Amino acid sequence: MRRKLSYLILLIFLVTILSSSGCSSSSGTLVVLSGSENEALEPIIQKFEKQSGIKVEMKYKGSVDIMLELENSTTDFDAVWPANSLWVSIGDKKRVVKHLKSIMTSPVVFGIRKSLAGELGFIGTDVSVKDILNAITAKKLSFMMTSATQSNSGASAYIGFLYALLDNTENITKEDLRKPELKLQLQKLFSGINRSSASSGWLKDLFLQGSYDAMVNYESIIIETNKELIKKGKEPLYVVYPHDGLVLSDSPLGYVNRGDAKKQEMFKRLQEYLLSEKVQEEISALGRRTGLGGIISKTDPNVFNPDWGIDSKKLLSPIKLPSPDVIEEALNLYQTAFKKPSYAIYCLDFSGSMSGEGEKKLKEAMTMILNQDIAKKYLLHSSAEDVVAVIPFSDKIFDIWEVRGNDPQQFKELLERINSLSPQGATDIYSPVIEALSKLDAQNLDNYIPSIVLMTDGKSNTGKSFYNLKASWSGINKDIPVFSIMFGSADAKQLEEIASLTRARVFDGKHNLVDAFKKARGYN
């Protein structure tokens, strides 16, 4: 009896000790909203998961999206990891972000084919934004760059251009942005853009698929690109740091506080892991700058390769960023006045299977793109020079509608036309795309960033074939991407085939069609 009692006390005692010493299990999932440039860090994250038993789900988003998610305080993420702390400062209006710490840095640079960089006289010398502008004006240089309103690398480069073209004014003001000569110079500069994207990671993939001359991207991504180029026996890119408009991304990882102590503990373990000496070295081996004082510690010359123009000893002197209200105004002006105009043709599937939910979602998605008040929330609104065309189709093309510029009335009429459609018939995805290609071929594409967005919910089972499309695309021989949005029972293979031919990508809209349209619009 007494024995039983003492064992019972022992049991109670042990339970008390165990429960009070915080010996809780560390399993659980930490959802991180992250910039696409962090994809290269996946193996490091996986190692952490193995060691800690904590699952880390990386959700890749553009910086502007991360900013918007913070503003709207959606609750399906625990941490943010954008490319620049700027986006947290602007987005974190409710002050929920804690423990924000920079994990690594990388400057936004021009990567230019080395022989071309040599011809342009950019090797071994300080290059200014004006030097680059001169090369573009002389038609000696064209480049790829992400959208300044969708991606941090694009935004950083753009703000750098603003500084340089305003002759390094101490700080950009809203009045500065209205200077007519600034607009002219920016338009000239952006006229050199041949392809765009909403993601710096995808821009690299695109670069590797084609034969392009240059791109604006992070130094780290240029390093990744060069490793691939060398593997393929191709010429590497030479890194040019525009000295009068250099912007550094500081990759801050911050916890989004919703009062969950366990999540916070998980977050801190991840952050400490990433900042530990050993992992910092691993991150450095991936071409990210680590270490203190703006000097890269322990550089590997195969990564920070001097032959690629990378000088790890040179002090980087980035510009001071303007205040948030000026940045917001600058992004708005980029979208409506400065950027190279886009010519986007939407081929929309109105075959019989779309009726019901599909039709509803499609109309909702087009409202988001065409209603400028809604589009503006996502910095996806149109400029006075942009063109949007819509080709509704099933087994035949219903019609072709086009709006030039950003007159709300015209968009309203276009929307009314779309809304009056009802689904019917079988599916031929190739005919409308071929139609769109020939329409774009008839334009002077020096003035536009062209793109086609094909949305479909089914397998193409009648009419033209991929071979017709291929013949048409090759015949035109212009760099026109055909993006696809997959819905319902669309055939991924058919769409991937088109994407790979035209160096574009497929967006999965099966779970969220509106979101897929939003993403695709960022690439127009």
Added chain:
Amino acid sequence: MNKKIIGIVILLIIVLSATAIYYLQGGGVEQVTLKGLVGGEKIGFLEDPQVKKILKAKYGITIDYSKAGSLDMIKEEGENDFLFPSSQIALEIFKASKAQKIVKSAVIINSPIVFYSWDIVVNALEKEGVVTRKDKTLYVSNFQKLTDMIMEGKKWNDIGIGEFGKNKSVTVISTDPTRSNSGNMFTALLAGILNDGVIDNSNVEAIIPKLKQFYSKQGFLQNSSSDLFNQYLITGPGANPIIAGYESQIIEYSRENPKAWQTIKDKVRILYPVPTVWSAHPVIVLKPSASKLIAALEDKDIQKIAWEKHGFRTGVAGIDNDISVVPVEGLPERIDNVMALPTPEVMQRIIQALETR
């Protein structure tokens, strides 16, 4: 029989260890959990396991805090037992409007506003006569000249620092003065220098345009002193040639990151503006149950930890801060030349003016 003895022995062990744990966890004194709002820069200090242990074992106090900005917490004190802001001004403002709510208040710890800079920058500033060295400490002895250089738009290149390009202007980068205490304190200091004396109601309007001019050149400002300090350390002289911060930051950093500190300490420079201002950290007790918190935080051992590990100078008379125990060189034994802060009313006028910069 044997089993019985074992049983008794186990029971004895349990009773003894339970008693020991009870006392270790502060069971000897009456236990209380105090809720409070705390400025972010003191979280490392309050989270320090040694500090927690002393508070619990010796004083029976467990602190349950939420982080809040100094100016925010005095506006919205909520159902808290105490507030722990980062400035005397916050206390004064609170006193002015809600004096009846204060049970007791006392300054617990202090930290002067300092500038953090880099070897190449300070070498040039020494040549310009802006900075002078006394023993191992670097003083901004000609603060007036530095503000003149800033207001005139002098470039770093003009004083021989070519590494930053031709167009980078001389400046001191602070946090947002309308949102963060360290930026706010720096502004008070800057206003005093521009005015050649503490500003008051009679001259604040004359100084506001100059402050606006200063901040109009600043662009994007960080909201928190720790974010700015981290950026300074990581991005280096090219991005952050001089920043304003608390003296405590570098000491806490060197203690928490001893290895990283070794790699950078030869390049980092701490500058003491002459004069400077104190950032005082008062505890404002709102409920009688929290009264003993002041005595507890004034505990000699806690004050020692506050200095040696977190860099806060003591706010208690009769305690000295030994600079030789801290792994940072160039700290002065005492902060001698200190400017008084403007009245809360004047500071609020400045903040309001800068909100529309």
